[in-house]
Amino acid sequence: MSAVIAPREGADAGEAAVVLSARGLRREFAGFVAVNDVNLDVRHARIHALIGPNGAGKTTVFNLLTKFLQPTSGTIELLGQDITRTDPARVARMGLVRSFQISAVFPHLSVLDNVRVALQRPAGLATQFWRPLRALRQLDDKAMQLIHSVGLQDACDCLAADLSYGRKRVLELATTLALEPRVLLLDEPMAGMGHEDVDIVSGLIREVARERAVLMVEHNLKVVAQLCDEVTVLQRGEILVSGDYRTVSEDPRVREAYMGTEDD
Amino acid sequence: MARVMTQSLLPRQRAALNAETLLIGLAVLGLIAAPLYFYPVFLMKVLCFALFACAFNLLLGYTGILSFGHAAFFGGAAYFTAHAVKEWGLSPELGILVGVAGAAALGLVIGFLAIRRTGIYSTMITLALAQMFFFFCLQAPFTHGEDGIQGVPRGHLFGLIDLSEPLNMYFFVLAVFLLGLFAIWRIINSPFGMILKSIRENESRAISLGYTVSRYKLAAFVMSAALAGLAGGLKALVFQFATLTDVSWQMSGEVVLMTLLGGIGTLVGPVVGAALVTTLGNYFATSQIPVTLITGGIFMLCVLVFRRGIIGELYASRLGKWLSGERRS
Numbered sequence: 159m160s161a162v163i164a165p166r167e168g169a170d171a172g173e174a175a176v177v178l179s180a181r182g183l184r185r186e187f188a189g190f191v192a193v194n195d196v197n198l199d200v201r202h203a204r205i206h207a208l209i210g211p212n213g214a215g216k217t218t219v220f221n222l223l224t225k226f227l228q229p230t231s232g233t234i235e236l237l238g239q240d241i242t243r244t245d246p247a248r249v250a251r252m253g254l255v256r257s258f259q260i261s262a263v264f265p266h267l268s269v270l271d272n273v274r275v276a277l278q279r280p281a282g283l284a285t286q287f288w289r290p291l292r293a294l295r296q297l298d299d300k301a302m303q304l305i306h307s308v309g310l311q312d313a314c315d316c317l318a319a320d321l322s323y324g325r326k327r328v329l330e331l332a333t334t335l336a337l338e339p340r341v342l343l344l345d346e347p348m349a350g351m352g353h354e355d356v357d358i359v360s361g362l363i364r365e366v367a368r369e370r371a372v373l374m375v376e377h378n379l380k381v382v383a384q385l386c387d388e389v390t391v392l393q394r395g396e397i398l399v400s401g402d403y404r405t406v407s408e409d410p411r412v413r414e415a416y417m418g419t420e421d422d
Numbered sequence: 423m424a425r426v427m428t429q430s431l432l433p434r435q436r437a438a439l440n441a442e443t444l445l446i447g448l449a450v451l452g453l454i455a456a457p458l459y460f461y462p463v464f465l466m467k468v469l470c471f472a473l474f475a476c477a478f479n480l481l482l483g484y485t486g487i488l489s490f491g492h493a494a495f496f497g498g499a500a501y502f503t504a505h506a507v508k509e510w511g512l513s514p515e516l517g518i519l520v521g522v523a524g525a526a527a528l529g530l531v532i533g534f535l536a537i538r539r540t541g542i543y544s545t546m547i548t549l550a551l552a553q554m555f556f557f558f559c560l561q562a563p564f565t566h567g568e569d570g571i572q573g574v575p576r577g578h579l580f581g582l583i584d585l586s587e588p589l590n591m592y593f594f595v596l597a598v599f600l601l602g603l604f605a606i607w608r609i610i611n612s613p614f615g616m617i618l619k620s621i622r623e624n625e626s627r628a629i630s631l632g633y634t635v636s637r638y639k640l641a642a643f644v645m646s647a648a649l650a651g652l653a654g655g656l657k658a659l660v661f662q663f664a665t666l667t668d669v670s671w672q673m674s675g676e677v678v679l680m681t682l683l684g685g686i687g688t689l690v691g692p693v694v695g696a697a698l699v700t701t702l703g704n705y706f707a708t709s710q711i712p713v714t715l716i717t718g719g720i721f722m723l724c725v726l727v728f729r730r731g732i733i734g735e736l737y738a739s740r741l742g743k744w745l746s747g748e749r750r751s
Contacts, residue, residue, distance in 0.1 A: 224630065250632035262630070264623040275620045276631050278613055284633065287614035287645070294613055337631060 174201040177371045178254065178341045183222055183232035192218045193395045196232070198373075200341060205363065205372045207382045210392035211415060216375045219392065220345050223373075224256045225249045237340060251279075253340035257347060263326050263333070265319035269310055272318050272329055273301040276336035301336070308332045308362060324355030331362055342366065344374040348381055360385055379416075383407075391415065453596055462592040463660065468700045469599040470657040475680040475692030477649030480606050482678075483687030484615065485642040486622040488545045490674050491532060491552025492650050495525040497669030498555060499651030500658035504571040505564055507659070514577045514585055518598070518655040525651020526644050528555065533643030537636055549671065556669045570665030574658055585659070595656055602652050607689055609645060618642055679717060683724050685731030694732050 178200040185193040193215045200206050208216050221227040223234060225246040233242045236254050244252075264272050277297045278284045286293065305314050308328045313321060318329060327347060334342060347363065348356045360381055363372060376382050382389060383403050390400040391412050399409045406412055456465050474496050481487050499521030507517035536547040559565045566572075576585035585591045609615055621628045621635050629635055658664045667673065676699065684695025699717055706713040728735045736742045 226626070226629075245634070246629050247632050247634040250630055255632075256630050258626065258630075262624060262627040264620045264627065266623055267620065271616070275616060275628075278617065279632050283613045284617050285614055285641075287609045287612045287641075289612050290608070291611050291613070291616065294616065333631065 174203055176200065177202050177237055178223065178373070179235045180219075180223060181233050181235075183219065183234070184230045185218055185222055185227060186230045191395055193222065193229075196392075196395075196397055198223075198390060198397075200371045200373045201388075202340075202371050203368060204387040205367045205374065205385050206388045206390065207386040208373060208375045208390050208392060209377070209379070209382060210398070213394075214392040215395040216392055217345060218395075220256060220343055220375065224254060224343060250337065253338075254343065255334050255337050255339035255341070256343040256345065257327075257330050257334055258345055263318040263321075263329050266317060268315050268317055269305060269321070269329055270298070270301055270314045273304050273333050273336055274298075276333040277301055280337065304332045304336055307335070309358070322355075324351045324359070327351070327355075327359060328362065331359070331366070335366060339370060341371045341373070344372065346375050346377065348376060348378050356381060450600070454593075457589060457592050462588040464700075464704060466592055466595045466660045467657070467704075468697050469595050470653050470660060471677075471680065471700050472693040472696040473599050473602045473656070474650050474653035475677050475684065475696040476603060476606050476689070477646050477653060478677045479681045479686065479688075479692045480609065480649065481642055481646035482681060483691075484610050484622070485618050485639060485646075487537065487639060487643065488678075489536070489548040489643075489646075490545045490671070490678070491536075491548035491550075491555075492647075492677050493669050493671065493673035494532065494552040494555040495528055495647040495650040496654035496657075496677070497559070497664070497667070497673060498528050499525040499654035500664035500668050501559060501565050501571065502651075503655035504574045504658040504664035507577060508571060508574050509564075513581060514579055514594075514659055517577075517659070518652065521655025521658070522648050522651045525654065526648035529644040529647020529651075530640070533640050533647065537639045537643065549674070552669070552674060553671060556666070556671070559666060559669050565664070565666075568666065570663055571658075572663045574662040574664065576659050576662065591660065595660060598652065598656055602649055603689070603693075606649065610689070614638070614641070679721055681731075683720065683731055685734030685737070688731070688733045688737060691731050691733035698732075 176199045178198075180196055180198040183193055183196040183198070184191065196215075196219055198206075198219075208219060210216055218227065222229050225241065225244055229242065233240060235241065236249065236252055239252070241249055241252065241254075250256075264275060267275065274294055274297045277300055278294065281297055283293060283297070302311070302314065305311055308331055310325060310329060310332065313325065318326060321329060331347070344363070347359055351359065356378065363374070363385060366372065374386070376386075386403060388401065389403050389406045391398040391406055391409075393415050398411055398415060399406055474492070477495075478489065478492050481489055502524035503517045503521035506512045506520040507514060512520065532548060532551045535551060536544045538544075539547060560567055564571075576591060579585055579590070579594055583590050583594070585594060610618075617628070617633060617638055621633070621638055625635055654668060657668070680695035680699045681692045682695070683698060684693065685691025698720075702716055702720075703713050706716055724731065730738055
């Protein structure tokens with residue numbers, strides 16, 4: 159973690175509106191404190207990275223923010239509303255949508271169907287059990303637009319299970335974008351990807367972050383350096399340091415925590 | 423988007439669709455002609471169990487919830503229909519509706535409690551609640567305990583058609599069966615069915631897309647219970663009695679067996695499974711060999727050799743792939 163990795167150019171330092179914030183977030187598992195006193199502000203149109211060694215609690219923080227886990231204490235606010243006790247599906251409907259560490263697609267549905275499932279609920283086409291599937295064709299235009307925007311148009315009739323790993327993640331991004339989220343939480347979007355896929359997904363994330371906040375867990379520090387406006391480092395469930403990439407990368411505690419891993 | 427439209431129906435698939443329509447047409451014709459060759463009461467029994475198994479499969483095959491308490495809906499509806507027709511003097515179609523409504527209500531309660539857990543725990547809850555219902559039926563005065571409700575009149579359909587005529591009754595049962603099957607087909611191939619499928623494929627992803635998964639599961643549970651009730655009500659009219667057999671846990675097990683044998687998650691699999699199990703039951707009823715031994719043996723064979731079930735294996739075979747235009751995976 160040295161000056162070899164250049165921070166993202168032109169990152170503007172002005173304050174954008176906070177859309178997701180956590181205060182004093184804490185989660186215990188049978189006495190073990192997995193996350194302790196985490197304060198986080200995710201801002202509109204910014205890419206915020208959550209990094210840290212394995213077991214630092216990054217995924218737990220994600221699960222807490224998206225309500226897949228209940229915090230032991232602390233509060234979470236989304237767009238000014240307290241969501242500390244809201245259920246995960248409702249949080250998703252409010253505009254906070256997440257991806258998962260392992261790719262989250264519907265494997266035995268086609269690419270087109272994967273995206274359409276995401277579009278069904280906003281279009282009010284989710285509960286009609288008496289209508290034929292044809293009714294979903296009205297979503298095709300929008301679905302194809304999304305599929306085009308991530309470059310999967312040649313695969314729209316393939317089963318999601320048959321896609322390469324990188325393309326599954328891209329598909330997942332397309333379904334996530336179908337919900338027009340205000341805040342996007344991406345759990346290791348580049349994990350296990352080849353170089354060219356990393357570039358494609360980086361480009362996509364930068365694109366989608368123009369209009370929404372992105373919080374991502376990422377191990378690839380090169381990606382973090384190029385992509386992210388703000389970096390928060392977690393260690394043993396607590397925030398070690400938070401700031402822009404240069405500040406964080408020059409912090410001696412971070413260097414210590416990351417010793418030997420800066421080359422991935 | 424012309425591309426999408428044409429892609430959703432390739433010529434090959436269109437041919438397959440024609441083949442499918444042809445097969446369905448032949449099957450319906452076969453069922454219409456069947457009473458010429460088979461004993462109508464036997465056929466009606468098969469159709470009732472087939473509908474029951476299809477209703478069960480809506481839950482297991484298309485939603486991924488294994489219920490071990492479906493006898494409560496099947497046998498419960500049989501009691502409700504029998505009581506409504508015999509004691510209240512309702513017409514058969516209204517009696518069946520009473521059975522369906524009762525089964526749906528039971529499904530709402532049992533489903534509501536069962537879907538709070540997943541997997542084996544959810545299954546155990548359905549079993550426990552169905553057993554509670556069994557003991558309720560054993561004690562409640564209207565079911566007449568061990569005797570059951572006997573001598574249920576078949577009555578006149580819409581006040582016109584005399585259902586005590588075996589052929590009239592058969593065609594009534596056939597019509598209800600086809601209607602029930604159509605309803606299931608429609609539910610599976612609907613926007614709602616698509617969401618069910620996505621929940622079964624990846625539940626946490628469905629949640630993260632904003633779907634309140636428990637509501638969809640409960641809806642599927644109630645639909646499955648109501649359709650099982652339709653089969654149960656029908657059976658009460660066919661045999662003109664309702665007994666504890668239909669609410670016992672063995673009945674819940676039998677429907678699991680039928681569905682597995684025929685093929686989980688296929689529309690016609692449970693029909694084939696039900697026909698097979700019922701036929702074996704009839705055939706060996708008079709023989710020395712206990713029928714449970716035979717069905718048990720076949721079940722073991724199924725688990726060991728053809729896990730997808732009869733129809734499931736057929737779809738997976740080359741012939742099946744051609745017939746379905748490779749739409750199924």
